[in-house]
Amino acid sequence: DVKVTQSSRYLVKRTGEKVFLECVQDMDHENMFWYRQDPGLGLRLIYFSYDVKMKEKGDIPEGYSVSREKKERFSLILESASTNQTSMYLCASSLSGLGVTEAFFGQGTRLTVV
């Protein structure tokens, strides 16, 4: 079974803090993604990576950065947390190839910024 593991299930941080969300997958997937999910807005892509040290901006990258130093690990960084970054954060991974196969999700991190 593919496993995507996020480091925290719930997180509470203060405004202005630097926040690290970690994601690890164990199936040697090339592609990894960070989404945030808010009521009524669905899943919005923040960043994705298709290879080690490669990253592409998604639809809402402002205020976020990412790091992928190893194939299995994709980190999301909130440089200076703000209350409007309170959200559910979901990491996902997928295989790369001739076609696009399904994305597998981690359990999600519910981040609250106070």
Add this chain to the structure above:
Amino acid sequence: QKEVEQNSGPLSVPEGAIASLNCTYSDRGSQSFFWYRQYSGKSPELIMSIYSNGDKEDGRFTAQLNKASQYVSLLIRDSQPSDSATYLCAVAGVNTGNQFYFGTGTSLTVIP
């Protein structure tokens, strides 16, 4: 911007009925189509994937794809209360850099 539209719901069906969920997409180059189920407070889990026109059945679930109409649907037969969840339609393609585009989801409630 690649768009994926779902009927917003909420959708309520009685137990044992057929639930029909619909999705349209804007990018004609899309190649891969997925239905995810998401329970409240949980992460999405894959129910069905479909890659070619026609129907694909898996147990009580049937996915239907019509690329000419840019339309994909999910039918749930013999709906059970445990099917109550939000269903997300996702579309992807290699020409979009392997990115997944999600609809905002349809909330389904199955009434016992």
